[in-house]
Amino acid sequence: MDLSPAMLDLCRSKIAKTDLPPERVAISRGDISSFALNRRFDLIIAPFRVLQNLETIAEVDGLLHCVHECLAPGGTCILNVFRPIYGPDELREKWLVPGERLNWEVQVEGGKVTCSDRRVRIDKERMVIYPDLVYRRYQGFALVEEVVMHLAMRCYYPETFEQVILDHGFEIVSRWGGYQGDQYGEGPELVLQFRTGGDFGGQSKS
Ligand SMILES: C[S@@+](CC[C@H](N)C(=O)[O-])C[C@H]1O[C@@H](n2cnc3c(N)ncnc32)[C@H](O)[C@@H]1O
Numbered sequence: 001m002d003l004s005p006a007m008l009d010l011c012r013s014k015i016a017k018t019d020l021p022p023e024r025v026a027i028s029r030g031d032i033s034s035f036a037l038n039r040r041f042d043l044i045i046a047p048f049r050v051l052q053n054l055e056t057i058a059e060v061d062g063l064l065h066c067v068h069e070c071l072a073p074g075g076t077c078i079l080n081v082f083r084p085i086y087g088p089d090e091l092r093e094k095w096l097v098p099g100e101r102l103n104w105e106v107q108v109e110g111g112k113v114t115c116s117d118r119r120v121r122i123d124k125e126r127m128v129i130y131p132d133l134v135y136r137r138y139q140g141f142a143l144v145e146e147v148v149m150h151l152a153m154r155c156y157y158p159e160t161f162e163q164v165i166l167d168h169g170f171e172i173v174s175r176w177g178g179y180q181g182d183q184y185g186e187g188p189e190l191v192l193q194f195r196t197g198g199d200f201g202g203q204s205k206s
Contacts, residue, residue, distance in 0.1 A: 001030045013018060033062035040072040051079045052153040055128050071196055076173055079165075080191040081156045083177070091155060092124045100134065100138040111138040115189075120150075127155045159183035171197030 002008050008027055015025055030038075032046060033054055050081055054060050067077045084091055096119050105114040115137045121130040130152055137145040156164070165172060172194045178187030 029177045032057035042075040044077040076195045078193045113137050161190050172193040
């Protein structure tokens with residue numbers, strides 16, 4: 001599931017190159033904070049930090065409610081977020097800096113593609129950062145295409161991420177700090193695997 005038709009097309013084209021039988025795959029356009037699939041799953045994942053795109057607690061409530069509805073008995077969900085290099089106070093004070101930083105560049109036939117980021121805004125109460133990712137394609141030295149992706153990333157810390165999951169009536173099964181054996185809270189990533197525990201809760205804050 002994704003909101004973006006372009007991402008779903010990419011998914012379809014990747015699936016077409018596999019030998020997965022069609023009945024094993026269902027693709028749908030939808031909002032992960034509000035969906036009804038009327039099916040239950042043993043495993044639900046939202047990889048690559050998608051949770052952080054949900055800016056409000058109401059949206060996070062919505063996602064976790066839908067996860068509750070869609071988990072089969074004994075099933076688990078895995079969500080991940082990045083671990084900020086700054087603590088909360090430092091992030092509020094230091095994140096917003098002017099200018100653009102080059103993240104990466106790759107050589108392509110006849111030129112190169114670059115990706116830079118601009119830090120546009122921070123909501124210090126909700127701890128949501130708003131970076132723009134700027135992709136540029138050059139033919140030789142001439143800029144021929146520029147695409148800007150506007151992102152919203154709600155930031156979580158090891159304890160606050162766990163608390164959100166626990167507050168929504170789940171129990172945590174496993175925690176990881178990255179994909180190289182890092183301890184939770186020490187690596188670049190915060191990854192939690194959880195299953196339905198007690199009552200489904202919700203938070204009233206924004
Ligand atoms: C970092 S990408 C991850 C894409 C994919 N999960 C993957 O692993 O390649 C984040 C994706 O989340 C999608 N997205 C953001 N907010 C969403 C929402 N509320 N509902 C559904 N998709 C959303 C975006 O369209 C984008 O494709």
